[in-house]
Amino acid sequence: KQWYQRRVAITAGDEGAEHQQSDSETQNCISRLDKDVSTWCTCGNCKTMESELECYCCQESTIISDFLLSRKDATCVTELPIFKKTVEEKHVLELQGSGIRTVSRDSEGTIKPEGYRFIAYTTFLQMCTLRFCGKGRRYVVPSCVVSRIRAMFPSPNGKYTDFVPGYIDSRI
DSSP states (O other): OHHHHHOEEEEGGGTTOEEEOOHHHHHHHHGGGTSOGGGTOSSSOOOOOSSTTTOOOGGGOHHHHHHHHTOSSOSSGGGSHHHHHHTSOHHHHHHHHTTOTTSOBOTTSOBOHHHHHHHHHHHHHHHTTOOOOSSSEEEEOOHHHHHHHHHHSOOTTSOOOOOOOOSEEEEO
């Protein structure tokens, strides 16, 4: 995972501030693959992901944790009513996906599970007001969110696309 060690990370709470990750930050993230999830997950819904970069909890995100701190009814972003009404509602996702040409569909035009996952991730990032995504700017979604979306729209063959790095990678 050498690309991860060289990658410049943008801290979501520091709007535009860039810093090179220190060796201790990199080692802390890398070691999460070998640790029990409960040592780094505080929301209780995370799972160990395929890469070091993807192993992080929603409560580690400045954007999400600030919102969660103002609520008493949820400890995880996946428990929030806005998440349930936007990311978990299939009809909302179909509406969101109606204008996206790159959404995976079958020959009849029905959205495939990977298409629903793509729309759900995009909708989640919009919910976090992160509008500048794309080929060069990628956001790593918390493990609990990825796990929830994969559970809702499972891959028929059990294989998923891992995080694809861009020019600038950020955790939200």
